[in-house]
Amino acid sequence: MKALVLIKYNELVYMDVPDPDIMEDEVLVKVKACGICGSDIHGMDGSTGRRIPPLIMGHEASGIIIKTGKNVRDWNSGDRVTFDSTVYPLNDWYTLRGSYNLSDKREVIGVSPGNYRRNGAFAEFVAVPQHILYRLPENVTFEQAAMAEPVAVALHAVNLSLVQLGDSCVVTGAGTIGGFILQLLKLAGVNQLIAIDNSRVNLERSRKLGADHTFDPSETRIQDKVRAITNNRGPDIAFEAVGIGATVVMCIDLVRKGGRIVLVGNLSEYIEFPLQKVVTRELKISGSCAINGEYATVLELIGKKKVNVDQQISAIAPLSEGPGWFNRLRNNTEGLNKVILVP
């Protein structure tokens, strides 16, 4: 089959590789669409340690089942599917408690951090275990279904925040995940929705996605301006979708006393932490990791057009042109959002 292979750091090649084998509980999916994730862009230069070459990346995908292993029960060739980006063991303590995203020995599709290597969906075919598959609603296209993964990541964060109708929220980082967090918060009945991003394109899109106010972090007195639109208290909840110290501290500064912060971005391994502000203002800070069962809801929301994924797709391009798109996204001076590759 043809695949986009990371043969060494920073070098993607569109080339022939052997078709994947499937195990008894797996299906072979003919890939119809696969989105380029920020973690692929940041990972391919070796900086995250999670894309050790050689590797076929790609974990935001959809396609058609063309072969089923002999223990596969509820899936057939011809089924239109998407799948979770996490392959989790079914007999794990965390999985059995309902937190498969935290399970030991979980693996992410299209990732190779050293202790495992699992080829992903920037290829004609990908092998997927049956227990992570989801059926596509009839009216959802393959390209739209490839967006289910980032929407599910956003929904997981929104659900963890325990947001209530009428709350005020701020989102730092209005890229793909941040954009979906904005859309979902609007859907949840948030009253004041604030987006902060250093890209003018992202801020313009944020307003279309439902943000009531947008700020560039280089503006002065952001904290005063945000206070002024949140009853002089600050937002009830902050979502951090960048993953660096400056934006985490910004969330801590902005949120009201007793407020909550959900951390989704995780670019930096360590950051400086304003301990006293968090303790004396009784902030509640929670990490949000990947997806924990949000797929089915997300596919329904996309099918019913309650979440608009099309607005966040910047381009749909052939897989063979992948190397060029990865380059454009790495520099991303154009304010590109999601790019979807089609084998």
Ligand SMILES: [Zn+2]
């Ligand atoms: Zn991703």
